[in-house]
Amino acid sequence: xxxxxxxxxxxxxxxxxxxxxxxxxxxxxxxxxxxxxxxxxxxxxxxxxxxxxxxxxxxxxxxxxxxxxxxxxxxxxxxxxxxxxxxxxxxxxxxxxxxxxxxxxxxxxxxxxxxxxxxxxxxxxxxxxxxxxxxxxxxxxxxxxxxxxxxxxxxxxxxxxxxxxxxxxxxxxxxxxxxxxxxxxxxxxxxxxxxxxxxxxxxxxxxxxxxxxxxxxxxxxxxxxxxxxxxxxxxxxxxxxxxxxxxxxxxxxxxxxxxxxxxxxxxxxxxxxxxxxxxxxxxxxxxxxxxxxxxxxxxxxxxxxxxxxxxxxxxxxxxxxxxxxxxxxxxxx
Amino acid sequence: xxxxxxxxxxxxxxxxxxxxxxxxxxxxxxxxxxxxxxxxxxxxxxxxxxxxxxxxxxxxxxxxxxxxxxxxxxxxxxxxxxxxxxxxxxxxxxxxxxxxxxxxxxxxxxxxxxxxxxxxxxxxxxxxxxxxxxxxxxxxxxxxxxxxxxxxxxxxxxxxxxxxxxxxxxxxxxxxxxxxxxxxxxxxxxxxxxxxxxxxxxxxxxxxxxxxxxxxxxxxxxxxxxxxxxxxxxxxxxxxxxxxxxxxxxxxxxxxxxxxxxxxxxxxxxxxxxxxxxxxxxxxxxxxxxxxxxx
Numbered sequence: 001x002x003x004x005x006x007x008x009x010x011x012x013x014x015x016x017x018x019x020x021x022x023x024x025x026x027x028x029x030x031x032x033x034x035x036x037x038x039x040x041x042x043x044x045x046x047x048x049x050x051x052x053x054x055x056x057x058x059x060x061x062x063x064x065x066x067x068x069x070x071x072x073x074x075x076x077x078x079x080x081x082x083x084x085x086x087x088x089x090x091x092x093x094x095x096x097x098x099x100x101x102x103x104x105x106x107x108x109x110x111x112x113x114x115x116x117x118x119x120x121x122x123x124x125x126x127x128x129x130x131x132x133x134x135x136x137x138x139x140x141x142x143x144x145x146x147x148x149x150x151x152x153x154x155x156x157x158x159x160x161x162x163x164x165x166x167x168x169x170x171x172x173x174x175x176x177x178x179x180x181x182x183x184x185x186x187x188x189x190x191x192x193x194x195x196x197x198x199x200x201x202x203x204x205x206x207x208x209x210x211x212x213x214x215x216x217x218x219x220x221x222x223x224x225x226x227x228x229x230x231x232x233x234x235x236x237x238x239x240x241x242x243x244x245x246x247x248x249x250x251x252x253x254x255x256x257x258x259x260x261x262x263x264x265x266x267x268x269x270x271x272x273x274x275x276x277x278x279x280x281x282x283x284x285x286x287x288x289x290x291x292x293x294x295x296x297x298x299x300x301x302x303x304x305x306x307x308x309x310x311x312x313x314x315x316x317x318x319x320x321x322x323x324x325x326x327x328x329x330x331x332x333x
Numbered sequence: 334x335x336x337x338x339x340x341x342x343x344x345x346x347x348x349x350x351x352x353x354x355x356x357x358x359x360x361x362x363x364x365x366x367x368x369x370x371x372x373x374x375x376x377x378x379x380x381x382x383x384x385x386x387x388x389x390x391x392x393x394x395x396x397x398x399x400x401x402x403x404x405x406x407x408x409x410x411x412x413x414x415x416x417x418x419x420x421x422x423x424x425x426x427x428x429x430x431x432x433x434x435x436x437x438x439x440x441x442x443x444x445x446x447x448x449x450x451x452x453x454x455x456x457x458x459x460x461x462x463x464x465x466x467x468x469x470x471x472x473x474x475x476x477x478x479x480x481x482x483x484x485x486x487x488x489x490x491x492x493x494x495x496x497x498x499x500x501x502x503x504x505x506x507x508x509x510x511x512x513x514x515x516x517x518x519x520x521x522x523x524x525x526x527x528x529x530x531x532x533x534x535x536x537x538x539x540x541x542x543x544x545x546x547x548x549x550x551x552x553x554x555x556x557x558x559x560x561x562x563x564x565x566x567x568x569x570x571x572x573x574x575x576x577x578x579x580x581x582x583x584x585x586x587x588x589x590x591x592x593x594x595x596x597x598x599x600x601x602x603x604x605x606x607x608x609x610x611x612x613x614x615x616x617x618x619x620x621x622x623x624x625x626x627x628x
Contacts, residue, residue, distance in 0.1 A: 297443030
């Protein structure tokens with residue numbers, strides 16, 4: 001899937017058209033909301049996978065960028081008089097900087113200690129959000145976040161209220177995330193990521209500075225997730241400390257590791273499965289949330305045990321076999 | 334005795350019991366890390382399983398079991414749970430990268446938490462023992478008997494564990510495996526059996542901690558997370574793999590929490606203990622008592 005081949009251009013044109021027309025077929029607000037949730041998790045998981053799948057630095061604290069990005073928009077954007085684009089950019093910038101700066105500190109610690117440290121940071125952030133009533137409202141949440149308004153050159157402004165409008169508001173962020181993910185993962189930078197993931201010392205010996213690439217992936221992911229948090233705040237017009245919960249991390253791990261870490265197709269697949277499956281279990285099977293979570297946990301354990309590279313490795317194997325067959329055919333001819 | 338002094342001493346005793354409690358949970362984590370080089374993110378959830386086992390045993394209809402027997406049953410059941418977890422999930426991934434191991438143990442955590450949620454709902458469950466409401470008063474200092482029991486049992490357990498690890502054949506094998514796994518296989522130590530034993534002991538210690546400490550607060554399905562993180566903090570502060578260092582660090586954490594909670598802010602006590610932990614991580618990644626080791 002190199003960026004320039006004809007089939008891949010066709011794929012991306014098809015992908016863009018599909019994402020543009022898809023909501024037109026979904027008549028109810030429920031379905032469009034479901035679509036927004038799916039796109040949200042695709043963005044979230046791809047941004048997480050930049051670090052976890054490509055550079056190999058599994059942070060358990062990524063929801064911090066989501067939750068704080070949402071708080072930045074809820075608390076600072078109105079004071080600065082920013083419209084939707086401004087508030088998203090503000091959250092994006094703030095979380096990108098936060099990721100970069102915290103990365104400098106956290107990447108001093110290696111491997112599993114890094115995971116533990118970032119888990120600690122997540123819990124601290126959530127406890128602070130819960131207890132700083134005066135600023136965040138604590139468990140009562142920050143309420144009444146204003147709905148998105150887009151200023152057009154100061155002449156006129158569009159306000160967004162309908163789910164379908166929200167969907168089109170979120171799409172640019174999806175495209176940006178995919179663009180960043182592909183640009184970073186499938187390039188010289190991506191090969192440096194892989195070198196750092198496989199063996200840091202060897203990467204260093206080859207003249208690759210691990211810190212630089214860890215920071216790059218972390219800051220890019222943090223910025224994208226910050227922007228996502230900003231959108232979320234303006235979509236549900238509410239920011240709660242639960243946006244900083246470990247359950248987000250667990251969802252990310254399930255999506256990325258069941259789908260296939262370090263693979264665009266795998267992460268996409270994981271995000272779609274684990275946002276569509278709950279809807280099916282809920283509406284068709286009437287399965288309560290705790291049972292659903294239990295099922296996902298068991299799926300995660302099974303995949304880790306029997307398909308360590310995720311569901312994507314199965315697709316990869318099938319495709320490789322078909323490619324092998326077609327090559328044999330062309331060889332024979 | 335002036336009331337301020339009495340209160341201060343009460344806070345110190347609370348800090349000691351908290352520390353003793355964290356030490357028990359921490360011991361299990363560092364044993365597993367030593368023997369299997371694995372960080373078990375589900376350790377606190379095994380503690381939670383112990384808490385619910387205690388709840389069930391205290392509410393057995395018609396039977397009134399003595400507390401020591403209840404403690405023993407909780408320890409045995411959590412040890413069995415630990416053994417099952419090792420056999421079913423951990424054993425197959427022992428040679429995988431730390432990423433896979435971390436995700437797998439977090440997977441165990443998801444499964445255990447939601448099982449508890451299904452079986453017991455999210456309502457906090459109280460587990461009072463005959464001792465948790467009994468209070469003795471010495472020179473204006475009021476201490477619950479339960480806390481004294483915690484202190485005594487933890488000290489006994491720690492001394493017992495030290496003896497086990499230093500003096501018995503199995504304990505020596507455990508230490509040998511934590512020093513050099515391959516060499517142990519060469520000289521014929523059953524490394525698999527040692528790993529199973531370590532997981533059972535580790536889970537049993539978490540169960541013991543639950544049987545002792547749960548009566549002082551309530552049991553919920555999600556309580557494991559904070560416990561895991563406290564224990565991880567102690568393990569890291571003590572230096573990964575340094576069992577004794579982790580033990581002291583646990584007491585340090587308990588003391589900080591009790592004193593900060595008592596004198597400055599009860600709400601922000603966890604923020605402070607985790608904040609100190611994360612800060613020390615940056616300054617001394619090898620832990621307070623650890624030696625610096627390469628990657």
